[in-house]
Amino acid sequence: MTQQSFTFEQIHIEVARNASDDFNLFHDKHKWLQITHNPFKGPIVLGFQLNTLIEYQMRLYREAQHEDQIIAEKQLRFSNYQITFVNALRPRQEMALNIKKTLINTIPELTLTNRVAMKSQGKTILLGYKKETKSPLFLADVDLSGLPDLNGIADKTVVPGTDFFLKRKWMNNGNVKNFLSGSFAEQSDYFDELTHVAHYPEVYPCSLTSGALLEKAQLENHDFKRNPMVYTSHDISVDRVHLARVKNNDKLHILVKQLPESKDNTLNQTSIMLRTYECFGLLEDGTILYRIKLNLVPLEEILRNLRGKAA
Known part of the structure; x- marks a missing residue:
């Protein structure tokens, strides 16, 4: 097992949220105060920012254990993150990331698995797994071959004949470098202009999904101050090829x-119904770069549940 400690400052949050166009009030150094009954007492670190920290530390771990060679030789093209968020992390709050030893399974297919955990001030921030596989672990059975050419669909609209909201973004090396730096990842391990090296990290394109969700909610007149939503989990599969x-x-x-919300899809050991989203990132030619299953819940529902337990 490896363990390292990190302490985010507010500037890390500023850099990451600006680089990913995430205007969630929870991360704003001023507007967090406008959130009704905000229990966090200040801005909090982005979920995808924590995922990127995990990505980079797992990259270093794989290289140290020579597992990157196994991934290449066995063509384990999918990088998977299965993350459950338990508590929020605030700036200047020291946090420890634990990576457990790799387990290699061959049934049903070759998989490299590591359990990861973040803890701070005696509380668990998140728990999860990082897995390397030949096929995507999440949303693998969703068929998008029947979609119309997305290049001809207007930005921030529903794709005709589907339930998908479309948000169009463009990759930008400067934004990626900033997001990496804001997540304690060494940008020079991905980009070197002098040698013409530019390897995009796995999580950054996925992080743009948060902004897409926020824009969708904004168009639906969602009240971010009175009814804030928080992530409870991220299930991510990224195609490295x-x-x-x-x-x-x-x-x-x-x-x-x-x-659709369902009483069969609730937050662990509660009656709080999860708001589940299926999200995809497609390149210009229609190939699927990433698949994400996200779960969110209204903050008020969590607070009401906690008050009920306290009573």
Whole structure:
């Protein structure tokens, strides 16, 4: 097992939220005060920012254990993150990241698995797994081959004949470098202008999904101050083969679909119904770069549940 400690400052949050166009009030150094009954007493670190920290530390771990060679030789093209958020992390709050030893399974297919955990001040921030596989672990059965050419669909609209909201973004090397730096990842391990090296990290394109969700909610007149939503989990599968060809100014089509809420889909050991989204990032030619299943819940529901337990 490896363990390292990190302490985010507010500037890390500023850099990451600006680089990913995330205007969630929870991360704003002024507007967090405008959130009704905000229990966090200040701005908090982005979920995808924590995922990027995990990505980079797992990259270093794989290299140290020579597991990157196994991934290449066995063509484990999908990088998967299965993350459950337990508590929020605030600036100047020291946090420890633990990476457990790799487990290699061969059934049903070859998989490299590491359990990861973040803890701060005696509380668990997140728990999860990082897995390397030949096929995506999440939303693998969703068929997008029947979609119309997304290049001809207007930005911030519903794709005709589907339930998908479309948000269009463009890759930008400067934004990626800033997001990496804001997540304690060494940008020079990905970009070197003098040698013409530019390898996009896995999580950054995925992070743009948060902005897409916020824009969708804004168009639906969601009240971010009175009814804030918080992530409870991220399930992410990134195709490393397609990622390898992503470059500056490439177009990214982000598709977001909200599933109907159900009493069969609730937050662990509560009656709080999860708001589940299926999200995809497609390149200009229609190939799927990433697949994400996100779960959110209203903050008020969590607070009401906690008050009920306290009573």
